Amino acid sequence: MRGFARRHPVWTVILVVLAAVLLWLAFAVWPKWLIALIGKKKVFLNAVFNGITLGGLYFLVASGFTLIFGLMRNVNLAHGSLYLLGGYVGFEVAALTGQWILAFPVAFVVVGLLGMLLQYFVFRRMEGEDLRQTLVTIGISIVLADLMLWVWGGDFYNVGAPEWLNGPLTTFFVTAVKSSGDPVYMKYPLVRIVIFLASVVVGVGIWLLLNRTRIGMLIRAGVDDRDMLSATGVRIQTVFLGVFAFGAGLAGVAGVVGGTFQSIAPGEDIRFLLASLVVVIVGGMGSIPGAAVGALLIGLAEQLGSVYAPTYSVVLTFLIMVLVLAFRPQGLMGRA
Amino acid sequence: MAVVEQAPSHAERSWLERVPPVYWILGIMLLIMPAIAGDFILYQIFGWGFILGIISLSLMFLAGYGGMVSLVQMTVAGCAGYMVAIFGTSAIDHISLGWPWYLAIPLAIAVAVLFGTLAGWLAVRTEGIYTIMITLAIASAFFYFTRQNYVIFNGFSGFNGVLPPQLFGVDWRQPAAFYYLVLFWSVLAYCSVLYLSRAPFGLALQGTRDNARRMAALGYNVVAHRVAAYAFAALLAAVGGILLTWQSAQISPGSAGIGPVIDILVIAVIGGTRHPVGPFIGALVYVVLKTFALDALVAIGMSGERFQLLIGIGFLVIVFWSPDGILGLWDRWQRARARDPLLDRGGGSP
Numbered sequence: 001m002r003g004f005a006r007r008h009p010v011w012t013v014i015l016v017v018l019a020a021v022l023l024w025l026a027f028a029v030w031p032k033w034l035i036a037l038i039g040k041k042k043v044f045l046n047a048v049f050n051g052i053t054l055g056g057l058y059f060l061v062a063s064g065f066t067l068i069f070g071l072m073r074n075v076n077l078a079h080g081s082l083y084l085l086g087g088y089v090g091f092e093v094a095a096l097t098g099q100w101i102l103a104f105p106v107a108f109v110v111v112g113l114l115g116m117l118l119q120y121f122v123f124r125r126m127e128g129e130d131l132r133q134t135l136v137t138i139g140i141s142i143v144l145a146d147l148m149l150w151v152w153g154g155d156f157y158n159v160g161a162p163e164w165l166n167g168p169l170t171t172f173f174v175t176a177v178k179s180s181g182d183p184v185y186m187k188y189p190l191v192r193i194v195i196f197l198a199s200v201v202v203g204v205g206i207w208l209l210l211n212r213t214r215i216g217m218l219i220r221a222g223v224d225d226r227d228m229l230s231a232t233g234v235r236i237q238t239v240f241l242g243v244f245a246f247g248a249g250l251a252g253v254a255g256v257v258g259g260t261f262q263s264i265a266p267g268e269d270i271r272f273l274l275a276s277l278v279v280v281i282v283g284g285m286g287s288i289p290g291a292a293v294g295a296l297l298i299g300l301a302e303q304l305g306s307v308y309a310p311t312y313s314v315v316l317t318f319l320i321m322v323l324v325l326a327f328r329p330q331g332l333m334g335r336a
Numbered sequence: 337m338a339v340v341e342q343a344p345s346h347a348e349r350s351w352l353e354r355v356p357p358v359y360w361i362l363g364i365m366l367l368i369m370p371a372i373a374g375d376f377i378l379y380q381i382f383g384w385g386f387i388l389g390i391i392s393l394s395l396m397f398l399a400g401y402g403g404m405v406s407l408v409q410m411t412v413a414g415c416a417g418y419m420v421a422i423f424g425t426s427a428i429d430h431i432s433l434g435w436p437w438y439l440a441i442p443l444a445i446a447v448a449v450l451f452g453t454l455a456g457w458l459a460v461r462t463e464g465i466y467t468i469m470i471t472l473a474i475a476s477a478f479f480y481f482t483r484q485n486y487v488i489f490n491g492f493s494g495f496n497g498v499l500p501p502q503l504f505g506v507d508w509r510q511p512a513a514f515y516y517l518v519l520f521w522s523v524l525a526y527c528s529v530l531y532l533s534r535a536p537f538g539l540a541l542q543g544t545r546d547n548a549r550r551m552a553a554l555g556y557n558v559v560a561h562r563v564a565a566y567a568f569a570a571l572l573a574a575v576g577g578i579l580l581t582w583q584s585a586q587i588s589p590g591s592a593g594i595g596p597v598i599d600i601l602v603i604a605v606i607g608g609t610r611h612p613v614g615p616f617i618g619a620l621v622y623v624v625l626k627t628f629a630l631d632a633l634v635a636i637g638m639s640g641e642r643f644q645l646l647i648g649i650g651f652l653v654i655v656f657w658s659p660d661g662i663l664g665l666w667d668r669w670q671r672a673r674a675r676d677p678l679l680d681r682g683g684g685s686p
Contacts, residue, residue, distance in 0.1 A: 075465045077472075130465045131405060135605060135655045138598060142648030150642065270594045274476040277469050285466070311485045318477040322458060325470065329461045 029177055038308070045173055045186055047307040048300065053192045055299025056199035057261070060254035062276040062283070062291045063206060064247030070223045070286025071243050073130055074123055077137040080273030081144035082248050086111045086255025087264035088148060091157045100162045100260075107252040115248025119241055141269065149266050159259035165191040195257050202250070206288055219243060223286060278317060282324045284334025293332055366519060375511040383514050383583055385616070385623040386522040390576035392603040392615035394569035397529050400609035401538055402565045403545035406459060408471040410600045411478045412452040412570045413577025414592025418482065418489060419444035420498060420578050421587050427497030428490050437501035445574045452570020453563060460562040463548075475597045483589040494588025498581050509582065518579055522616065525572050529612040532568065541565050602651045608663030617662050622647070 005012040026048070030041045038044065065079045076082075089110050090103035118140065126132045168187035177183055210216035218239055221229045230236040258264060258272070275298065283294025301320055305313030324332060370378060395409045424440035426432045435443075455474050459467045482489040500508040500517075508517055532538045543551045544558045552558050581587045590596075599622065607618025629643045658664040 073465070075469055077468075131468075132655060134405075134465050134468055135601075136652065138601065139648050139652035139655055142598065142602075142644055142651065146642065146644040146648060150645075270476070274473060274480075274594075277473045277476075281469060281473060311487065312481075314477055314480040314484060318474075318481070321473060321477075325458055325461055 026173060029174055029183075042186065043307060046188075047303045049188055049192070051300035051303035052296065053196040053261070053299075054303060055296040056196040057254060057257055058272075058275050058279050058299050059203060059292050059295035060199050060257060061251055061272050062279040062295055063203065063288055064250035064254075065276040066280045066283070066286055066288065066291045067206075067219075067250075068244055068247040069280065071219060071226070072123070072240055075130070075134045075137065076247075077134060077273060078118070078141040078144060079137075079248075079251055079276060080269035080271070081141045081148070082111050082115065082251035083255045083258065083272045084148060084264060084266075084269040085114065085144065086252025087159070087259040087268070088152050088157065088255070089252065090256030090259055091159050091264065094159050094256075100160065100165075103159060103256045104253055107256045108249040111252025111255070112245040112249030115251075116241055116245040118248075119244035123244075124237065124240070141273075145266065145269055154266055156263045156265045157259060158263045159256055161191045161260050165194060169193060192261055195261060199257070202253075203288070203292055210288060215239075215242075278321050280331070281321055282331060284331025287331070287333045290331055290333030370512040370515060378515045379511040379583075381620070381623055381627060383511070383518050385620040386518045387576050387579045387583060387619075388600070388603055388622065389616035389619035390522055390525045390579070391573050392600050392607070392619055393525055393529060393612055394572035394576070395600055395604045396607075396609045396612060396615045397532075397572065398565055398569045399604065400611075400614075401533055401541050401545060402562060404459065404467050404562065404565070405601070406456070406471045406566070406569070407468060407597050407601060408452065408455045408459070408474050409569060409573045410597040411475040411592050412448050412455070412573040413580060414478065414482075414587065414596075415451045416444050416448035416574035416577035417498070417581035417587040417591065418495070419447045420581055421495035422488065424498065426495040428495050431488070431490055432495070437503070441578065444578060445571065448574035448577065449567055449570045452573060453567040456566020456570070457563050459566070460559055472597070475592070476594055479589055479593045479597075482592070489589075492589065494586060494591070496586040498585055498587060500582040509585070514583070518583075521575055521579060525575065526612050526616070529572070533612070537561070537564070599647075602647060604661075606651065606654050606661050608661030610660055610663055614661055614663045621662070625650075 025041075026045065035041070061079070061083055064082075065076060068074055068076050068079075086107040090107040093106045094100050094103040122136060122140070123133055126136070167190060169190040170185050170187050173186040174183040208216075210220060218229065218234055221234075222236060222239055226236055254272075255264065258268065262268075279291055279294035279298050281294075282297060283290030283292070297320060298317055301316045302313055305316040309316065328334075369382065373382070391409055391413045394412075395406060398404045398406045398409075420440055421428075421432060423433050423435050423443050424437060425434050433440075455471065458474070459470050462470060482494070483492055485491060500514075502508070506513050508514055533542070540551065540556050541561050543554075544556065544561050548558050551561075580591070584591070603618040603622050604615050605618070606621055607616065608614035625647065626643060629646055633642055633646070654661055658668070660667065
């Protein structure tokens with residue numbers, strides 16, 4: 001933190017001012033001129049909350065993607081299909097057992113196993129051939145997409161959240177003051193907040209795993225120089241298998257999350273593949289904190305954009321990507 | 337030049353005589369095709385196939401000679417198609433400007449080339465697999481943008497009734513006329529890529545593909561060569577995109593969606609990216625499959641909707657066993673034939 005402030009004083013000031021403005025926007029009761037300028041505070045706060053929770057979902061998808069990319073240099077363009085498969089599996093499990101919680105571990109295991117199979121039978125055979133691997137993932141995503149269309153059809157599915165998660169939660173954000181002087185508190189769906197908190201937990205968990213454990217040490221060493229790592233006697237193929245399974249499993253879990261807070265249908269795979277591509281490009285390839293920052297930025301840009309500039313929200317997302325590429329091609333948190 | 341001076345008999349042959357006989361046979365077959373084939377084959381198989389071939393050729397040029405797998409080519413084509421619809425005439429007259437073709441078409445091509453060059457300029461900031469990611473992101477951004485923007489791109493429904501101009505009193509949407517139009521541009525695109533691959537620019541581009549650092553050390557501007565390659569590829573894609581828009585008489589977000597973007601890559605990979613003829617072979621295979629797979633799949637008792645599965649598995653098989661596509665298979669077959677031990681030809685050339 002302090003090092004960053006010393007190296008980039010201007011950026012630090014800009015970031016602090018931005019954070020202060022955001023905090024003020026979130027906590028202050030908006031004056032009349034501001035409401036006249038950009039509309040009600042409720043709309044704004046809702047968009048911000050939607051953006052942050054969507055960012056949490058994007059982070060879940062993109063973290064697996066960036067983990068796999070960082071270690072194996074494999075741009076897994078079938079990642080979106082893994083997400084969608086996780087969603088369908090979660091739906092089936094939740095519908096069969098009636099247990100929403102059970103959907104997560106099952107989706108994780110099933111999709112993780114599929115990832116393991118892919119790594120073992122396909123990608124291991126073409127190690128070092130980045131382009132061929134990427135082309136193969138495109139082929140796999142076409143095949144998986146069609147197989148899933150075959151099994152589940154073109155309908156929208158929704159993974160139902162349990163009773164205790166339904167309904168809104170009254171937050172402590174004041175959106176307006178009634179004429180009688182009582183403050184109006186903002187209400188927000190509980191399930192979204194729980195899911196966001198869960199993704200924060202997952203993110204912190206991955207960070208701890210990578211930075212505080214022996215396996216994480218191996219993975220980080222593999223990201224830096226995998227030839228040297230295998231020369232020291234580490235069974236790198238096992239590490240690859242584990243990371244691929246974990247990354248794929250995360251995509252599967254994200255699928256259940258996505259199915260709970262939005263819906264799953266054919267086409268969502270490409271949407272989330274694109275989202276994770278942009279998140280990873282913006283945040284920096286192979287970096288977990290980068291994925292978190294990128295996911296938050298893209299989620300916020302998408303939601304705020306769709307509220308304040310409905311027909312140009314994609315352009316906003318795209319603009320962020322172009323700006324990052326133009327000034328920092330390795331991504332915000334990426335290493336040069 | 338030294339070779340030519342030593343063998344004057346070769347130099348005296350005019351360029352017409354130096355065209356390989358295969359080209360003559362193929363050329364004559366393609367020219368008399370309207371006499372043989374029906375309207376459906378002409379318009380839907382050859383017309384569509386050649387158009388996809390042109391767009392895929394632009395990808396092959398970048399991937400084969402520049403080592404840059406760009407997924408943005410279909411998007412450039414879609415951009416050109418949209419621009420023709422916007423500047424020219426379409427059924428959506430509150431957006432279309434209705435300018436005459438000699439303004440609308442060059443302007444459309446110029447905008448598309450500009451777009452393709454800018455996308456290329458962004459993409460060459462990175463290398464290898466990153467190029468795929470960035471171009472895919474640009475392509476999807478274009479798709480989602482055209483889908484949600486109603487002011488310029490007319491949103492979900494896009495434009496219909498985009499017809500070619502009635503030039504020289506010919507209705508260019510008649511199957512035979514359209515076939516010749518598409519054939520003309522395909523041959524032109526093919527020859528220009530072939531020429532460029534042997535011109536100094538193309539050779540330098542292939543140099544940057546093989547070893548960018550050495551080319552930079554030799555004094556070549558690697559980035560400029562790559563961006564120029566993107567610009568040329570965008571020109572090809574723009575021509576293909578306009579023809580594609582005329583062929584279906586409409587352009588909508590789906591025309592340049594993720595599916596078609598991937599299809600163009602599939603076509604180039606199936607055909608092979610070593611030689612400009614690859615994309616055309618790939619495109620014809622793709623179109624024939626897409627047109628007749630329904631009947632074939634139904635015949636073996638499967639639902640005709642499983643076409644994507646067929647294409648996906650075919651693509652996987654090709655990438656897995658023959659990275660150079662059908663052209664690679666052909667080369668391998670030729671080599672295997674040359675090495676036939678029973679005929680005792682040894683390793684000599686056939």
